[in-house]
Amino acid sequence: MVTFIRWLINLSMTTKISKFHVCLPVIFACAGLFTGNLLSTAGVLHSDSLQAKEAIIIPVIDGVGDDECWETASWLPIDQMWIPWGDPLLPFDDFKGEFKVMWSDETDELYFLVQTTDDVFVDGYVWPGSKYPDYDILEIFIDEDYSGGLHIFDTESSLAANAFSYHIAIDEPADGGYTDFLVVCDIAGTSWGDRTTPDYAGHIPEFVVSREGRNFIWEFSLHVYNDSYDHTNPAASLVELSAGKIMGLSMAYCDNDNPDESPLSRDNFIGSVSVSEEAYNDHWQNADGYGILTLVENSAPSVTTGHQDNNPVYNIYPNPTLDNTIYLSYNSDLPGDHVIIRILSMDSQVLYSEVFEKYQAQFTQQISLDGIGTGIYLMEIEIADQKFVRKFTRSNNHQ
Numbered sequence: 230m231v232t233f234i235r236w237l238i239n240l241s242m243t244t245k246i247s248k249f250h251v252c253l254p255v256i257f258a259c260a261g262l263f264t265g266n267l268l269s270t271a272g273v274l275h276s277d278s279l280q281a282k283e284a285i286i287i288p289v290i291d292g293v294g295d296d297e298c299w300e301t302a303s304w305l306p307i308d309q310m311w312i313p314w315g316d317p318l319l320p321f322d323d324f325k326g327e328f329k330v331m332w333s334d335e336t337d338e339l340y341f342l343v344q345t346t347d348d349v350f351v352d353g354y355v356w357p358g359s360k361y362p363d364y365d366i367l368e369i370f371i372d373e374d375y376s377g378g379l380h381i382f383d384t385e386s387s388l389a390a391n392a393f394s395y396h397i398a399i400d401e402p403a404d405g406g407y408t409d410f411l412v413v414c415d416i417a418g419t420s421w422g423d424r425t426t427p428d429y430a431g432h433i434p435e436f437v438v439s440r441e442g443r444n445f446i447w448e449f450s451l452h453v454y455n456d457s458y459d460h461t462n463p464a465a466s467l468v469e470l471s472a473g474k475i476m477g478l479s480m481a482y483c484d485n486d487n488p489d490e491s492p493l494s495r496d497n498f499i500g501s502v503s504v505s506e507e508a509y510n511d512h513w514q515n516a517d518g519y520g521i522l523t524l525v526e527n528s529a530p531s532v533t534t535g536h537q538d539n540n541p542v543y544n545i546y547p548n549p550t551l552d553n554t555i556y557l558s559y560n561s562d563l564p565g566d567h568v569i570i571r572i573l574s575m576d577s578q579v580l581y582s583e584v585f586e587k588y589q590a591q592f593t594q595q596i597s598l599d600g601i602g603t604g605i606y607l608m609e610i611e612i613a614d615q616k617f618v619r620k621f622t623r624s625n626n627h628q
């Protein structure tokens with residue numbers, strides 16, 4: 230099914246017809262069989278399907294997110310618990326993360342602004358050690374051509390550069406300070422016997438992480454390479470970016486809060502997209518579960534409609550939920566006096582719809598799942614004419 234949908238996306242691109250109009254009816258005809266990323270019928274991209282707007286004026290990479298271009302990009306949460314899979318979200322002071330992504334036609338680079346909160350930062354990773362996931366690591370997964378598939382080694386059937394999982398290791402900046410030194414690890418080679426860990430720091434040409442208290446701002450750019458990448462000649466596989474390009478992209482954070490243990494051991498792994506229990510830790514080796522990133526022109530809806538996505542933070546928990554109840558917590562200063570919460574099946578049938586009047590900018594709402602069986606669903610939050618959509622799972626068999 231994933232292959233089929235990738236084919237549909239490629240078809241819509243090659244025929245120069247809007248992928249939205251060509252693909253949607255066919256995708257939804259198949260949706261009952263598909264549990265991956267989807268586009269919604271309302272014309273709103275689900276949060277697992279990301280859009281990156283073009284940055285007309287590229288941001289100054291200084292660890293400060295006050296650049297004009299960032300105001301036109303929406304925050305996307307890093308809030309899916311991959312390890313342990315399906316556990317309740319961590320308290321915000323243990324970990325909270327969100328990111329923005331943009332692109333430039335001028336530099337052919339992606340630009341990222343990431344905010345993380347982490348109560349204890351475990352650093353000290355020394356390249357080329359293999360245990361980098363046991364430190365506090367920001368991780369970017371990128372599949373340049375949205376091919377999916379394995380990306381560990383160069384073998385007869387797959388290429389290590391089919392996708393990259395960039396593990397960004399830093400030493401914690403001083404409070405109020407910043408760092409621009411990073412090591413970026415991923416696996417290469419042809420087998421575990423000749424495995425290497427190249428430092429891909431050169432793929433991130435500009436990079437600054439600033440820190441205030443327990444809050445970190447990561448601002449950086451990223452070159453994009455295709456799967457013919459050769460570490461001795463990176464420039465040969467640099468990719469030009471243009472509007473309409475579709476890539477696989479997910480973000481994640483490896484959180485360890487115990488610098489004194491030996492050996493170090495990762496506590497939690499929190500990602501930006503929903504993954505199935507079977508694929509709870511597949512991103513590092515397989516690009517099939519990545520989110521879909523589409524590059525779009527800078528026709529920012531937030532400007533044309535007069536609305537701004539003022540850093541909404543929303544969480545759905547527990548996810549998966551084992552019982553009759555799920556909670557939505559929301560934090561935003563969007564205008565408006567009511568919020569509409571809907572639950573949709575994966576084939577877009579509305580199973581629940583409720584209007585909550587006079588909501589507060591910060592609220593937590595308990596939602597009953599009476600009459601909704603086990604499976605994967607979408608929760609749509611409509612507020613001030615903006616919609617945010619998130620997947621959740623109702624399970625009765627959580628190990």
Ligand SMILES: [Ca+2]
Binds near residue numbers: 288293
């Ligand atoms: Ca900046």
Ligand SMILES: [Ca+2]
Binds near residue numbers: 348349484486
């Ligand atoms: Ca933590």
Ligand SMILES: [Ca+2]
Binds near residue numbers: 372377390391456
């Ligand atoms: Ca690929």
Ligand SMILES: [Ca+2]
Binds near residue numbers: 348
């Ligand atoms: Ca930590």
